[in-house]
Amino acid sequence: MLPGPDQIVACPHCHGLAKYRTLVSGNTFGAQVWSDGKQVAPMLPRPPAIVRCRHCAECYWLYDAKEIGTQEPWGREDDPVDPAWKNAEYIEEPTEAEYYSALEGNLASDRERERSLRVLAWWRRNDAFRGRSHAADGAVPEASEPFKSNLRALAELLDAGDENDLVMKAEVLRELGEFEAAAGVLHRIASREYRDVVHQPGPLTVSRWEDKRVGRGDGSPLLPICRMEAQLWMQRWDAVCFRSWPRSLIRGAAMDGDIPSRPS
Numbered sequence: 001m002l003p004g005p006d007q008i009v010a011c012p013h014c015h016g017l018a019k020y021r022t023l024v025s026g027n028t029f030g031a032q033v034w035s036d037g038k039q040v041a042p043m044l045p046r047p048p049a050i051v052r053c054r055h056c057a058e059c060y061w062l063y064d065a066k067e068i069g070t071q072e073p074w075g076r077e078d079d080p081v082d083p084a085w086k087n088a089e090y091i092e093e094p095t096e097a098e099y100y101s102a103l104e105g106n107l108a109s110d111r112e113r114e115r116s117l118r119v120l121a122w123w124r125r126n127d128a129f130r131g132r133s134h135a136a137d138g139a140v141p142e143a144s145e146p147f148k149s150n151l152r153a154l155a156e157l158l159d160a161g162d163e164n165d166l167v168m169k170a171e172v173l174r175e176l177g178e179f180e181a182a183a184g185v186l187h188r189i190a191s192r193e194y195r196d197v198v199h200q201p202g203p204l205t206v207s208r209w210e211d212k213r214v215g216r217g218d219g220s221p222l223l224p225i226c227r228m229e230a231q232l233w234m235q236r237w238d239a240v241c242f243r244s245w246p247r248s249l250i251r252g253a254a255m256d257g258d259i260p261s262r263p264s
Contacts, residue, residue, distance in 0.1 A: 001026045001043040005072045008085050009065035016055030017068065017088040020047040034130060035171050038123045048093035050102065050120055059094050059102040061113075096125045100146045111157065118154040122147075122172075143175070151176055163189050167198065 004022035011018065023044070031041035051062050071085050094102065099121035108114035125147050151172045158165040158172075166189050173182035189198050 001045075003073075005070040007070055008068040008088055009062070009091075010068055011051075011053040011055060011058065012060050012064050012066070013053060013058040014056035015066075016053055017084055018051070018054060018065075018091045019071070019085070019088045020062070020091045021045070021073075022070075032130070034126070036123060036126050036175075037119070037168060037171070038126070038130075040130060047091055048120075050094055050099070050107070050117065051091045052094040052098055054089050054092065059098060059105075059107055061107070062091070093124065096121065096147075099124055100150065103150070115154070115157045118150055118157065121150050122154065148176060163191055163194050167194060 002024040004024045006019045007022050008017055008019050010016065023046075026041075026044040028039070028041045029043050031039055031044070033039050047062060049062055050059055051065070052059050069082075069085065071081060072079070099117070102108075103114070103117055103121065108117045155169055155172050158169045160166070160169075166185050170182045170185040173179075173185060186198055
């Protein structure tokens with residue numbers, strides 16, 4: 001991983017300045033992929049697609065923020081730098097509750113953005129469970145009604161004719177506790193392309209959906225997410241953020257195919 005300069009941006013609402021780190025190169029070594037489709041890659045850190053402004057507290061798409069300039073974080077002390085740039089804080093991602101508030105506002109301006117925003121809100125809630133064994137200590141909280149409402153709305157936005165969306169819908173239904181419906185969706189996926197995702201050992205195996213061993217059938221808490229072995233699903237769904245990341249996020253050429261080209 002090779003860091004790039006800090007990108008200075010202005011909030012579309014109040015024009016307050018913020019900054020985020022860019023990359024010259026990166027890779028997916030050590031990356032973890034989760035059943036909700038999110039990838040966490042230590043060697044490929046990326047800023048959130050949705051940002052909460054530290055000045056006015058409004059949320060905005062990072063892609064919509066005006067790019068003001070760049071600053072080398074390891075430049076010499078005597079390099080001329082605008083004090084406002086130097087003092088700008090790094091961007092922050094909204095909380096789960098703030099994502100839901102953004103959905104109620106005008107941030108989801110079209111169907112594609114609504115879909116992306118709902119996925120990001122889903123991931124934000126599940127971030128609390130990544131890398132921790134909540135089932136072992138019984139610390140898996142009951143899903144909130146806003147969380148369930150978001151997943152139900154997301155399920156309606158997924159394309160029933162797209163097998164990639166069907167895999168995602170199966171996970172949505174699993175997290176809602178609708179195990180039989182989830183198994184039925186997985187049974188509709190027949191292509192070789194998705195075989196590793198649907199039939200891998202673990203929570204996404206069709207037989208495990210049917211006997212409900214993942215979930216409340218054995219009396220254990222329902223795990224919101226689980227780690228995945230197959231990479232295909234992540235590679236497809238990771239593009240949900242590339243529609244929203246600014247062009248300056250990755251500077252230079254893509255690294256060995258790790259970074260998909262941004263959709264035009």
